[in-house]
Structure formats: C-alpha cells, structure tokens
Amino acid sequence: MREVRVLVVDDQEPFRRAMASVVDATEGFVVVGSATTGEESLVMAGDLAPDLVLMDVNLPGIDGIEATRRLGADGRGPVVFLLSTYDEDEVGAARGGAATYIPKGAFGPDRLSAAWQEATRVRGEG
DSSP states (O other): OOOEEEEEEOSSHHHHHHHHHHHHTSTTEEEEEEESSHHHHHHHHHHHOOSEEEEESOOSSSOHHHHHHHHTTTSOSOEEEEEESSOHHHHTTOOTTOSEEEEGGGOSHHHHHHHHHHHHHHHTOO
C-alpha cells in the first residue's frame, strides 16, 4: 500500500509539530511538508501533490476554509481535513469542501485513520 502524503498547515509551530507527530505515529501516513499560511498551502500543495492536507481554520491571509475551497476548486485537489480548537458545531457547514472537521484536542492516529478511510470511501478511492 502506498503511503498517504500529508501537508500540514498551521500558523502556530506547536500545533504543526503536534499534527506532524500524529501523522508520524499513524501507520501508512507520511508528512511531505508544512505551511504557515493559506497562500503558502496553495503553493506547496501544487508543488508537493499531497494526498491529504491537514488545514487549520484560522490562518493569516486567506483562512483555512478559503484555502480549502481553492484547493478543491478544480475537483482534483487533495483531501482536506480542517482542524481547529473550535467545537465541531461551531464550524458546521462552512467547511469549504473539506472532507471533515476534527477538533485539535480530538486529533490522534485513530481519528486520522478513520477519517481518511471515510474520505476515500466517499470519493470512491478506497
């Protein structure tokens, strides 16, 4: 099985490190890069062609929801999981095309694997 290539996007270094640690601890997933802004995530996604983007909601410049919308605009973009400290019901339907929303406090290897399996099932890839 090919590894799932992950781009981590968060403007706060501790959260980037925490997300990368979860990815590293999850079998079959590998971090291929990290970005600190929505704009940077768009460039890096184009350069790195990740399978999955872990996107913080609150970013300087364009926010994570707008960056997610732009990544999926052509229908061929990566799967995006939005992450934030907000409760799930606070983000609601305003996900910009993200496959799911995961509160940062609930993000771990089991949640990452389960969300990926569901996202690829829905997309018809898994």
